[in-house]
Amino acid sequence: MEINNCRNIVNLLPYDGIVNYYGKIMFPADADHYLDTLLNTIQWRNDEAIIFGKHIITKRKVAWYGNDGYSYTYSNTTKRALPWTKELLALKALTEEFCGDRFNSCLLNLYHDGNEGMAWHSDDEKSLGKDTTIASLSFGAERKFALKHRVSKETTDIILEHGSLLVMKGATQTNWLHSLPKSTRIKTPRVNLTFRTMI
Numbered sequence: 001m002e003i004n005n006c007r008n009i010v011n012l013l014p015y016d017g018i019v020n021y022y023g024k025i026m027f028p029a030d031a032d033h034y035l036d037t038l039l040n041t042i043q044w045r046n047d048e049a050i051i052f053g054k055h056i057i058t059k060r061k062v063a064w065y066g067n068d069g070y071s072y073t074y075s076n077t078t079k080r081a082l083p084w085t086k087e088l089l090a091l092k093a094l095t096e097e098f099c100g101d102r103f104n105s106c107l108l109n110l111y112h113d114g115n116e117g118m119a120w121h122s123d124d125e126k127s128l129g130k131d132t133t134i135a136s137l138s139f140g141a142e143r144k145f146a147l148k149h150r151v152s153k154e155t156t157d158i159i160l161e162h163g164s165l166l167v168m169k170g171a172t173q174t175n176w177l178h179s180l181p182k183s184t185r186i187k188t189p190r191v192n193l194t195f196r197t198m199i
């Protein structure tokens with residue numbers, strides 16, 4: 001199903017980490033099918049967090065899937081992983097084939113339109129371990145993905161296309177923050193899958 005897996009992948013980061021953008025890794029018709037299926041079959045929930053003691057409910061929706069028994073804690077809330085769906089297993093296999101790493105869980109985000117985004121953060125929770133690899137698949141609206149170095153504040157960004165793969169690895173989570181900026185021009189949904197390895 002993949003279009004091409006022998007291309008030159010370049011590191012988007014100038015130093016202190018590795019972020020590889022593979023571009024579109026599937027045919028547009030397959031990407032359309034996955035967008036539709038994910039929108040309709042994933043158990044989307046509004047995200048909850050406790051930040052400075054305040055209970056926050058985000059507009060963005062999330063879902064957490066994974067191997068049996070995994071739970072995920074962040075911002076003081078714990079989520080139990082739902083069992084893999086057929087489509088998520090197929091996408092996990094495709095992603096693993098491209099990047100050569102194996103994953104045991106997936107955090108999904110649904111941004112209904114450009115009014116929803118994700119603030120600067122790094123995925124450096126203890127449960128992911130040091131120098132973890134995170135593989136990010138994007139479907140739907142093209143959105144900008146930005147990276148900012150913690151110390152030098154240098155930034156870089158890239159547009160994540162429909163059916164594309166981006167992989168963050170090495171020291172990226174230690175040294176760089178990433179975000180999905182809001183953009184009021186965007187009127188259609190985007191679904192993002194981040195495959196992760198919990199240790």
Ligand SMILES: O=C(O)CCC(=O)C(=O)O
Nearest residue numbers: 107109123145180192194
């Ligand atoms: O939506 C994206 O591309 C980024 C998602 C993200 O950074 C995360 O789920 O930790």
Ligand SMILES: [Fe+2]
Nearest residue numbers: 121122123178
């Ligand atoms: Fe992230």
